[in-house]
Amino acid sequence: MLLKVIIILLFIGVLISLSSALVFLMKDVGNPGKRTLYALGIRITLAACLIATVIYGFYTGQLSSKAPWDRQLHPENVIQKTRPEN
Numbered sequence: 001m002l003l004k005v006i007i008i009l010l011f012i013g014v015l016i017s018l019s020s021a022l023v024f025l026m027k028d029v030g031n032p033g034k035r036t037l038y039a040l041g042i043r044i045t046l047a048a049c050l051i052a053t054v055i056y057g058f059y060t061g062q063l064s065s066k067a068p069w070d071r072q073l074h075p076e077n078v079i080q081k082t083r084p085e086n
Helices: 002-027 035-060 067-072
Strands: none
Touching: 002 035
């Protein structure tokens, strides 16, 4: 459960950083400030942490996919169809 909370917080941080970079881009027209670059750098760092956290979650088994097309990857979850004997 803690891993999912961390993923949600990182995702919200990416969105906040992206929106603040947009605000800085609109406000700093013609200003040589680097606030936009710093905000985008923070977004890239948060996005890399988010991807690493998701990969860690799948690797350790704390996260899993319940999509119907992933059943073939987990044979223990597939219902075996038996043929009737003649």
